[in-house]
Amino acid sequence: MDAAPGLWSLLLALLLLGPALAPGFVLTYDMVWVPDLGLGVDALGVGSGLPRAVPSDAVVAVLDDVIPGMLLQKLVLVATLTAAGAGAAALVGGLPLLARCAAATVYVWNPFVVERLVIGHWPVLVGYAVLPWLILEAGRWRRESSVRPHLLLLLPLGCLSASAGIASGLAVLLFGLGRGRLRNALLTLVVLAGNAPWLVAGLLHAGRATSDPAGAVRFATNGEGPLPGPLAALGLGGIWNREVVPVSREGALAVLALAALLLVAGAGLRAWWRGTDRRDAIALAVCWGVGWGVAVLSWGAPQALGWLAAEVPGGGLLRDGSRLLVLSAPLLGVLSGHGVARIRAWFQPHASATVVASLAAVLPLAMLPDAAWGASGRLHAARYPDWYDATRTAVDPSRGEVLLLPFTSYRAPAWNRGQKVLDPLGRYLGIDHVSSDELVVSGQRLAGEDPRGEAVRQALTEPTPGARASALTDLGIGTLVVERAAPGESPEVAGESILTSSDVRVVTLGEARERPVPDEWWLAMSVAWAAFLSLLVTGVTWTLVRRRRDM
Amino acid sequence: MGSIAGIAASIVLGTAVAVGTVVGLVSNQTGAPSQSPANAESPVVNYGTD
Numbered sequence: 001m002d003a004a005p006g007l008w009s010l011l012l013a014l015l016l017l018g019p020a021l022a023p024g025f026v027l028t029y030d031m032v033w034v035p036d037l038g039l040g041v042d043a044l045g046v047g048s049g050l051p052r053a054v055p056s057d058a059v060v061a062v063l064d065d066v067i068p069g070m071l072l073q074k075l076v077l078v079a080t081l082t083a084a085g086a087g088a089a090a091l092v093g094g095l096p097l098l099a100r101c102a103a104a105t106v107y108v109w110n111p112f113v114v115e116r117l118v119i120g121h122w123p124v125l126v127g128y129a130v131l132p133w134l135i136l137e138a139g140r141w142r143r144e145s146s147v148r149p150h151l152l153l154l155l156p157l158g159c160l161s162a163s164a165g166i167a168s169g170l171a172v173l174l175f176g177l178g179r180g181r182l183r184n185a186l187l188t189l190v191v192l193a194g195n196a197p198w199l200v201a202g203l204l205h206a207g208r209a210t211s212d213p214a215g216a217v218r219f220a221t222n223g224e225g226p227l228p229g230p231l232a233a234l235g236l237g238g239i240w241n242r243e244v245v246p247v248s249r250e251g252a253l254a255v256l257a258l259a260a261l262l263l264v265a266g267a268g269l270r271a272w273w274r275g276t277d278r279r280d281a282i283a284l285a286v287c288w289g290v291g292w293g294v295a296v297l298s299w300g301a302p303q304a305l306g307w308l309a310a311e312v313p314g315g316g317l318l319r320d321g322s323r324l325l326v327l328s329a330p331l332l333g334v335l336s337g338h339g340v341a342r343i344r345a346w347f348q349p350h351a352s353a354t355v356v357a358s359l360a361a362v363l364p365l366a367m368l369p370d371a372a373w374g375a376s377g378r379l380h381a382a383r384y385p386d387w388y389d390a391t392r393t394a395v396d397p398s399r400g401e402v403l404l405l406p407f408t409s410y411r412a413p414a415w416n417r418g419q420k421v422l423d424p425l426g427r428y429l430g431i432d433h434v435s436s437d438e439l440v441v442s443g444q445r446l447a448g449e450d451p452r453g454e455a456v457r458q459a460l461t462e463p464t465p466g467a468r469a470s471a472l473t474d475l476g477i478g479t480l481v482v483e484r485a486a487p488g489e490s491p492e493v494a495g496e497s498i499l500t501s502s503d504v505r506v507v508t509l510g511e512a513r514e515r516p517v518p519d520e521w522w523l524a525m526s527v528a529w530a531a532f533l534s535l536l537v538t539g540v541t542w543t544l545v546r547r548r549r550d551m
Numbered sequence: 552m553g554s555i556a557g558i559a560a561s562i563v564l565g566t567a568v569a570v571g572t573v574v575g576l577v578s579n580q581t582g583a584p585s586q587s588p589a590n591a592e593s594p595v596v597n598y599g600t601d
Contacts, residue, residue: 029598119599218601241599410596420596439598488594 005100009085012108013078016117018373021074024381027421029244029410031120033073034384037061038430045201045525046517049437049450050209055197055532056123056160076122080129081108087132091330092337094275098344098354102361103337106261107132109364110332111224111237111249112325114371118244118378120421121323127164128326130157134168135330138176139280141187149546151176152539155194156532162202162317165195167326170290174283193531200528202314204521211316212447213306215439221299221321225254229299233292235261236329238299238322241441243420244378246370257367261332264360268338275338284331291327294318316449382416387503388428391481394499395429400478400512402426402433406488407456409436413485425483434477465494469509478512481505 020026025033041047043057064072088107089100116125137151151172158168169191176187192199202209219240224232232238235258237249248254273281298305298321308315318324340360347353370376395402404426412420426433434456437448448454452475459471468491472480482490482505499506 220601222601240601242601243599408595410598412596420598440595441598442600443597487596 004097005089005104006082006086008101009089009104009108010078010082012085012105013081015372016081016108016114016375017077017379019377020077020374020379020381022381023070024383025070026073026077026379027382027416027424028118028379028419029120029241030422031122032422032424032427033060033069034424034428034430035064035069036430037064037069037427038432040432041517042432045197045204045528046521047432047450048452049448050205051162051198051201053123053161054201055156055529058197058529059160076126077117080122080125081113083133084108084113084125084129087129087136088330088333089337090136091132091334092341095337095341096344098357098361099337099341102264102340102357103333105361105364106336107329107333109368109371110329111232111235111239111246111368112322112329113236114246114368114375115237115239115241115244116323118375119239119241121161123160124164124323124326126160127158127168128329130154131168131171131326132330132333134158134172135175135284138172138174138187139277139283141176141183142179142279143277149539149542152190152535152542155190156535159194159198159532162198163320163323164326165198166317167291167324169195171283171287171327171330174286175280178279190535193535196528196531197525200524204524206313208449208451209313209316210311211309211319211449213303213310214444215316215441215446216298216306216309216319216321217302218441218444218446219298219320220302220305221295225250226252227254227258230292230296231258233295233299233322233325233328234258236325236332238295238325240320240322246368246375248368248370253367257364260363260367261336264339264343264363265332265335266339267342268335268340271342272335272338284334287327288331291325291329294324295322295328297321378419380417380419382419384424384428385413385415385503387501388425390499390501391425391504391506392429394506395431395479395481396508397431399508400473401476401515402429402431402479402481403456403472403477404433404435405480405482405490406486407436407453407460407490408486408488409439411483411486423483423486425481429481434475460491460493465492468492469494473510473512476512476515478509480507480509482507 037057037060039058039061042049043053043061045051045054085104085108088103092100092103113125134154137148137154141147141151155168155172159165172187172191177184221229221233221238222240222242223229224237224245229238239245305318305321309319340357343360344353344357347356374380404423409422410420411423412418423435426435434452437450437453439446455475459475460468462468462471472493480493480495484503484505493507493509495507495509497505497507
């Protein structure tokens with residue numbers, strides 16, 4: 001019976017992902033997977049830009065040497081959603097099966113999961129999946145005298161991006177602190193080690209770790225359909241980008257879904273509060289409050305978050321206001337589980353009790369029907385065109401970095417059914433590259449944070465092709481890859497064409513100036529990666545020793 | 552609670568599930584596409600629309 005919530009969650013995951021599991025890569029907005037990701041300076045946190053994909057890119061780059069990238073992406077997506085549901089069910093482990101499945105349904109089948117999937121924030125979703133398990137383990141850490149290695153294994157998974165790491169770290173500290181100074185210090189160290197890669201990389205870039213303040217307004221929590229931002233966030237919706245919001249959230253169904261969620265969760269409120277350890281209950285409520293509070297702050301006062309992003313290094317982490325709603329989801333899942341258990345108890349001993357509780361448990365599916373089958377086809381698999389391989393073969397990594405033109409961030413290629421995606425070509429090449437990090441939202445340009453981006457833009461405005469080539473080689477760029485079908489300008493640059501087709505043009509420039517990474521940066525990041533890996537190594541070793549001892 | 556109440560609750564919840572499904576599917580099929588197709592004339596692909 002214990003496997004049932006996991007199987008139910010797996011079923012939900014398969015139903016939600018649908019066509020995304022077909023052969024090919026799911027490429028949507030920020031979700032870019034390639035057959036073999038390179039372990040370059042950006043992935044390791046010593047590149048010139050802010051560590052936006054640290055440590056997730058490095059983890060994928062290592063894992064896809066063992067498991068092919070395409071299969072790895074499918075495994076990550078299915079495992080993420082399944083673990084998320086099973087984790088929510090485990091949070092209400094003492095309740096009847098129907099109630100546990102209800103908690104799993106609410107946790108998996110909601111606007112946050114669907115919208116973040118479509119916009120491609122998979123490290124956030126991995127953190128979301130790990131969160132219930134972290135909550136359970138951190139609670140055990142505080143309550144029980146003996147400790148288990150699980151926390152060490154889970155925390156790195158929960159910290160694959162900065163925002164996921166903040167949510168995971170906060171939850172672990174809220175639930176785990178309180179059992180003596182030594183244990184508190186140890187737990188804090190564990191949290192710091194799990195977050196070390198992005199934290200240290202961020203500190204190395206602290207001098208320029210500020211963002212365009214306009215981003216906070218553009219990325220503020222949004223209303224969905226008739227629901228204003230705070231109410232949309234109450235039901236785990238409210239993402240800034242209207243393009244990824246399911247159509248069913250744009251009408252009356254959004255109101256009905258919120259009402260149903262509040263009714264079922266409200267039915268379980270009393271039972272949950274009475275039956276839960278007071279400290280755990282408060283920690284869960286605080287998590288919910290922080291997640292919802294930041295989302296509402298970003299809706300109500302985006303300028304304040306804009307000021308924070310522009311003035312305080314790292315302040316930009318809060319500009320996507322609804323991203324921290326991950327912290328609100330566990331309480332909603334738990335209350336829904338208790339609510340369904342309560343509804344069932346009201347109608348017992350009659351047979352209708354099970355029918356009523358079952359209907360309440362599957363209500364989220366009816367309230368968000370277009371989440372099914374790859375969010376109604378928005379999540380699909382695509383195959384890279386042949387010219388990607390030809391380009392990878394043509395580019396010589398020893399000639400310096402590669403510049404991708406047109407110098408814009410996103411593409412909407414026909415081979416990906418016109419679906420928008422962060423230009424995947426650089427990652428596909430598997431070598432260090434320079435691409436634009438400037439964003440355009442609703443026609444407004446948001447300045448990038450990588451100073452090299454601005455330097456490249458300047459170099460491309462030089463008056464002659466020769467001058468452009470010279471300026472680019474000074475920046476360490478030795479090869480140019482021009483994607484012909486992509487919208488945007490590609491100024492002529494002097495060099496030797498080594499590959500020309502209707503899709504792409506590869507040009508080698510003169511000898512590129514070397515851009516060595518400072519030794520102090522390598523040293524700092526080595527310490528950070530060692531701390532991150534030490535959690536995994538210690539966790540695995542500890543688990544093996546325990547198993548051997550228990551045999 | 553009596554069986555009549557149970558039946559009534561089943562009907563209410565069942566109706567909600569059915570209405571939700573139908574309304575959702577209909578609105579999904581009839582709603583305007585929220586994402587414009589790629590426009591070759593556009594100089595830059597927007598990250599999104601707020």
